Amino acid sequence: LALRWRFKTGEAVSASPSIGGGRVYVGSDDTHLYCLSAATGEEVWAFKTGGDIQATPLLIDGKVVVGSGDGYVHCLDAADGTVVWQHETGSTVYGGASHVRSPDGKTTWVLVCSYDALLYCLDLATGKVVWTYESDDRINGAPALLGGKVMFGGCDGFLHVVSAADGSKLKAID
Numbered sequence: 001l002a003l004r005w006r007f008k009t010g011e012a013v014s015a016s017p018s019i020g021g022g023r024v025y026v027g028s029d030d031t032h033l034y035c036l037s038a039a040t041g042e043e044v045w046a047f048k049t050g051g052d053i054q055a056t057p058l059l060i061d062g063k064v065v066v067g068s069g070d071g072y073v074h075c076l077d078a079a080d081g082t083v084v085w086q087h088e089t090g091s092t093v094y095g096g097a098s099h100v101r102s103p104d105g106k107t108t109w110v111l112v113c114s115y116d117a118l119l120y121c122l123d124l125a126t127g128k129v130v131w132t133y134e135s136d137d138r139i140n141g142a143p144a145l146l147g148g149k150v151m152f153g154g155c156d157g158f159l160h161v162v163s164a165a166d167g168s169k170l171k172a173i174d
Helices: none
Strands: 018-020 023-027 032-037 043-048 058-060 063-067 072-077 083-088 098-101 108-113 118-123 129-134 144-146 149-153 159-163 169-173
Touching: 018 058, 023 063, 032 063, 058 098, 058 108, 063 108, 072 108, 098 144
Parallel strands: none
Antiparallel strands: 018 023, 023 032, 032 043, 058 063, 063 072, 072 083, 098 108, 108 118, 118 129, 144 149, 149 159, 159 169
């Protein structure tokens, strides 16, 4: 193995990058999401949020979705970094996003957790809330999916299992 390139951000990089379409997407504590050429490491575009980015970006359907310390989930066009939508949560969003198809299979939903104790299910096309699930404390992590179920650990000490279809509670395991 040999180093091919290096890119320096203004602050620490706290999460893994996402790679797709010949590009690398990485967030930084310097409040920017960077899109870099995977071949050369040169900056293609940068998007400034209002807070640090400690989540791995989600690449899906030509979009990149990432949460920030500014309390927003940002959805950008992966090609040029223009804003598709932004959804304000009640607090910091440090966990990576996941995605699931709607029960009818026609729509892609984004799942993201926030320090406001909510798991959000957002429509990928519009950023509108499909459903939310409330835990008893902050949620700092990425939700996992299996068999129509969404699972995440919260700072309330529980592993929450909810329905991906409607956000209803299936169980909480302590």
